[in-house]
Amino acid sequence: MAHIIVVGNEKGGAGKSTVSMHVATALARMGYRVGGLDLDLRQRTFGSYVEKRKSFCEKAGLELPSPFYHPLPDIDPATVQEGENIYDLRLSAAVAELEPQTDFILIDCPGSHTRLSQVAHSLADTLITPLNDSFVDFDLLAHVDDNGEKILGPSVYSEMVWNARQLRAQAGLKPIDWIVVRNRLGAQNMVNKEKMGKALDRLAKRIGFRTAPGFNERVIFRELFPRGLTLLDLKDIGVKQLNISNVAARQELRDLIKALDLPDVKVDF
Template structure:
């Protein structure tokens, strides 16, 4: 059975597509069969990333491990049995098509609440939630007091994850391994940053998620997108000497994959 990794967060700009692409490509480079689905039907950032990759690799004549992408199939809603959700049907059909040919399926969710995102979360074996290191993003997980020291209660996204966990429990499926990824970290150890660190640690125990190291804010991620490349591809396209920032970013990706503890994955880059 393919292991389904959902990259989810109801807020835009948290780096979901960058995280999705790097996890998917890293797994492919480690020899795993990887399928990918983009649920942001408007922007389709992950789909564009993979399209850019295919075009660039064709142009330069290089063959690199690449995830297999699948669009959601179009369906005739009139042909569905009464009461069947057409949105859920489209996603489950795409997942069913990828499962026999994939070890892992990456599902990149939109930065908003949609029915597709709800269904995707209920399918997740591993849920990765990238979160910018700010209280604006933290508010997606929980409400806190004005000083940022006391958690008042869970917020909208946490409640959606809770509902997905209940659905899986009722269906007799394994629990979701939820990993919150502190992303776009700044280099300075500011008071606000330390408060967020304490708040996330406290909330992780309260609502049940693990904390993973994410990516620091780096220009290289924006530069790689037009060519569809990732940090792991640089040496293959002729970059023989990585700068300090690129080496550090590769280490961040290595640490992330180790923290995810995906079945059968041995991090060897």
């Protein structure tokens, strides 16, 4: 069966689609068959990213390793039985179609609480939660006191992950490997950054997740998106010499893939 990676949280602007595309493309470049689903039916940022990649490759005459994007299939409402949810059926149908032909299925969730996102979390073998390195976004995971030191209680998102874990346990499935990825880390060792790290360490032990460094804020990500490209594609499109920032960003991606510790994956880029 395909290993399911879910990228989710309930706040926008944390870099979910950037993380999704880079993880999916990195796996594809290492020779794995990767299917992609975008559950943000309104914005479709991840789906758009993959489509832009396909269009760019066709125009440039390139063949770049890429994830296979699968739109959620439509379900005839007349076929939905009493007690069934049409969104559950659409997601189940997409996963069932991708599983026989992929090694990994990456599901990008919207930055809000939806039925689709809730169900997707219960399917996750690996859950990646990108988080801006700020207590504004930390509130997604837990509530803290005004000093940012004492954890007062879990947030609704943490409770949703807990419920997803319970559902998996009841179904006899292995536990979710939950990784919180700290995005947009500042270069300087600021007091807030240190407090954030300590708070995450305390919370990780309390509710059961691992932490991993993500991407620093870089202009390159905004430049790559319109063409559907990733950091790993630069040499293929004619960039002969990477600048220091691009080299550092590639290392951040390499470190992230290693930290995910996906089954049988050996990082070789």
